[in-house]
Amino acid sequence: MAEAHQAVAFQFTITPEGIDLQLSHQALNQIFLSGVRSWKKRVSRMRNRVIKGVYPASPSSWLFVVIAILATMYMRSDPSMGLIKMIQEHKTSFPHMDCTQGQTMLSALVFSTLLWLSLILALRFCLKLLLSYHQWMFEQHGRVSNTTKVWVTLLRLLSSRKPLLYSYQTSLPHLPVPPIKDTVSRYLTSARPLLTDPEFERMTKLAGQFEANLGNRLQRYLRLKALWATNYVSDWWEEYIYLRGRGPIMVNSNYYGMVTSRLPLNVTAWTNATKTNILHLFYLHVRLGQSRVPGTVIPLCAAQCERMFNTTRTPGVETDVLQHWQDSEFVAVYHRGRFFRLWVYLAGRLLSPRELEHQIQRILDDPSPPQPGEEKLGALTAGERVPWFQMRERHFSSGINKRSLDCIERAAFFVTLDDEEQGMRGEDPAGNLDRYAKSLLHGKCYDRWFDKSFSIVIYKNGKSGLNAEHSWADAPTVAHLWEYTLATDAFQLGYTEDGHCKGDVDRSLPPPQRLAWDIPSEAQASSSLVVAQALADDVDCHVFPFRDFGKGRIKKLRVSPDAFIQIGLQLAYFRDRGGFCLTYEASMTRLFREGRTETVRSCSNESSAFVRALETKEAVDQCRHLFRLASERHQNLYRMAMTGAGIDRHLFCLYVVSKYLGVDSPFLKEVLSEPWRLSTSQTPVQQMELFDLKNHPDFISLGGGFGPVADDGYGVSYIIVGEDMINFHVSSKHSCSETDSHRFGVQISKALQDIMNLLADPKSQTTSKCQQAQPQSKKQL
Structure with a gap:
């Protein structure tokens, strides 16, 4: 059993003369210092509330x-x-x-x-x-109107005035409800390249009937909600898309992020420096996030930052609940099947990186074995949500199990000290990178706590990454935290020559606390692990760096890098599957208060026309012309999505209203049931002022990825690394015979090369299509 470490403030004994009271001055001093820090935080919060409350005045x-x-x-x-x-x-x-x-x-x-x-x-x-x-978003680069100036x-x-993180919140506009006529028209335009003539004619008729009858009724309710609520989409999106899902959130919802490709100098295996600098910097980011916001002319909504730390998704029967606590001075740590509570503050001060390194070494040196059922307890968070809720109610709602579970859920975040080595180096760098991605996405299915807002994974060789729960925020919010951590770790904190963190150690620090459990056999033989392992084994992950060129060469062609890549993905999918599919690209709507995301339907009439022209060997000039049209169309779709003129969130909310009213819409039902066989997302590099991006490209995160949205589709995430590299994360399912992540990765590389060859040489007399034999699928080898 784990030892209980308690700080006793006072003791008393009964003697023949009366009560002998013995005060512990050290313990009382710690209580006093803790109270002082608590009041300092209250005063600081009050000051910040006043400053942001009167912004833009002072x-x-x-x-x-x-x-x-x-x-x-x-x-x-x-x-x-x-x-x-x-x-x-x-x-x-x-x-x-x-x-x-x-x-x-x-x-x-x-x-x-x-x-x-x-x-x-x-x-x-x-x-x-x-x-x-x-x-201003719709104006051409270099042609700014006087109005915009x-x-x-x-x-x-x-x-x-220098704003705080939440200074702009009350000044941000509300997300507008688009006219239903515009949304229906844009939907039909987006659906045209995916439907045959009879199918499109039928869908046009359904859309017309919806717009003329039920649509206007649903729109009135939606406009009423927009007048009353801060954002007419976000609360329903969080509840119905994320929290009401009853399937596993591992792979299906959670996503991962990778660390850079370079390790700090002289940091060797099991050296704790990389582990503790990351923990220290996350807590520094808590302080920074409360008081500062990165300088920008255009402010973005910061509402998602509120639940970054001290947040856990707890299971329910019909819906999960996001629980957020105000403060947490500790993190939960998992190592070799044991759970620990690691205090990050002592007597009101944040422990130094060297002190955290000392504390983590204590965890690594702890020889105690896992308690019965403790090692694979995390699998409950990886499986179906209803069994997890039932198990929680039966065995974790009282007593020692509840106290230990509370320690995990109330922690600032979760940390896994993984006993494996991951990374892209070694004899098989490509395969290692794929295994690195799978490890971050699901691990062993029980050594992550998938309900936490995010879990940090630190490997034996010093590499690291994170796994994030999706309902509380979107990837750019987590990426912002990750960028700050990686850059500050490399360029500000640094390490000693022997590979340790800088600073001194207070040897009187109390050791990390083992969490105690009393888990019955029924909870140990959980079916959640079986479900999670089957899901994890089915995921086919492929991560590869595309180094032939990057955004530098693309921008010289006066083309948006994102549009270039998205059209390349359309070409790759057409070659891989022989047709087009409904394509999802995530776009943020944080220009509006409490905005989250909108969908950019990247498969357009213009992009499909370009792909067909390229594949049928039409004239080079015609292909270039069609590519320019497709690029401009994509940029326009992205801008419309960011400015509240998207399609899918509006249709989603109309569908929710129809369900509340108890009416059925064949049009909405069909639109909302369409599968996204190609789901894509770009990981933006947001804080370029942190370090010299050109001279230190290896210190940028390799981005992150997610599982496929459709069983027969692909999930593609990419990050533009510096000027000369694009890193791709591709996922699919082994159980689908028509998809293959490695094969699709080859098609992506070839599609980007072919488009660049088309655009880069205006005098080329070769055909625009330069196809080679289709690469063999690894499933066929």
Whole structure:
């Protein structure tokens, strides 16, 4: 059994003379220091609330207004045009003040405060109007209109003060509800390349009937919600797309992120430096996130950052619940089948990286074996949600199991000290990278806690990565944290020559606490592990760096890198499967308050026309022309999605309203049931100011990936690394005979090369299509 480590503040014994009270001064001192830190945090939060609450004004501006009003009154002038005197006449407001001069001063103070608050509201209104302007996104690079120039000037003027993380929240516009006519029209346009003429004619008729009858009724309810709610999409999206899913969230929902390809100098196997610097930096990011926001002219909604730490998804019968706690001073650590609570704060101060390294070494040196059922306990979070809920209610709702489970769920985040080695180096770098991805996506199915907001995985050879739960936020929020951690670790914290963290160690630190369990045999023989292992074994992951060229060469062609890659994916899929499919590309809507994502339907009439022209060996000039049209169309679709004019979130919300009203729509039912056989996402590099991207490209994350959305489809994630490399993550299922992640990876590389060859040489006399024999599938070898 695990030992219980407790700090006893006082003891007492009963003697013949009475009660002998013995106080522990050290323990009381720790309690005092902890209380001091708690009050400091409260004061800091209150200060931050005031600063962001009055933004874009400042608290000091109130004093300026008061002094200005008093100064004008001293000069025998009434700036309030009688309002101060009117306030003064209401003597009932100041019953204990008889002095006329004092009442005048107090009336001026009240007026100044009201005037200051009115100015703040006016500034916020102006800021919201400015942030509602999105035409700048649709202007060509280098051709900025005068309207946009004036808009940028005004926005910078109102945002001249350095904002905090949540300063812009109340000034962000609400996501607009598109006209139903526009959404239906855009849907039919997006569906055209995927349907035959009879199918398209039938769908057009269904859409017309929906728009003319039920659609307008559902739209009225949706507009009413948009007037009342902060965002008409996000709460339903979180509940129905994520929390109501009853299947495993491992692979199906959670996603992973990789670390860079370079390790810190002189860090060898089982050296704890990389582990502890990461833990230390995550807690620094907590502090940073409460007080600062990266400098940008265009603010993004920060609502997703609120639940980054101290958050857990807990299972239910019909729906899961996201639980978030205000603070947590510890992390939960898993190592060789044992769970530990590792305190990151001591006496109100954050432990140094060297002290955390010392504490982790204690965990590594702990020889105690796992308790019965402890080693594979995490599999409960990897399987179906209802069995996990039932097991939780029966065996983890009281006693020692509940206390230990609370330690995991209330932790800031989860850490796995993996006893395997991962990375892309060695005798088989390509295969190692694929195994690295699979390990981060699902591991052994029981050595991650998939319910936590995110879990850090640190391997025996110092490589690391993370696995993130999806319902609380989208990947860019986690990527922002990951970028900050990796860059600060490499360029600011650093390591000693012998590969340890810098700093001193307080040898009196209490050891990490083993969590105790009393797990019955029924909970140990869980079916969740069987379900999870079958799901994990079915995932086919392939990660590969495309090094032939990157965004530098693409941008020289005056083409959007994202559009270039997305059209390349359409070409690759056509060659792989012999046709087109409904394609999902994630786009953010964080220009709006509480915005999350929108879908860009990358398979368009223009992209399919280009692919067909290329594959049928049409003239080079015609292929180039069609590619330019496809690229411009894709960029326009992306901009429309970001500015609230997308298709899928609007149709999704209309469908939810129809379910609440108990009415069926054949049109909505068919649209919402269409499979996304190609699901794609770009991992953006957001904080380029952290380090020199050109001279240190190896310090960028290799991006991350996710499981396939459809059983017979592909999941593709990519990150543009520097100027000369694009890293791809491809996933599919072994159980589908028509898909193969490695084969599709080859097709992606070839498609990008063929498009570049087409665009790069205007005088080329060769045909636009330069096909080779189709690569053999690894399933056929």
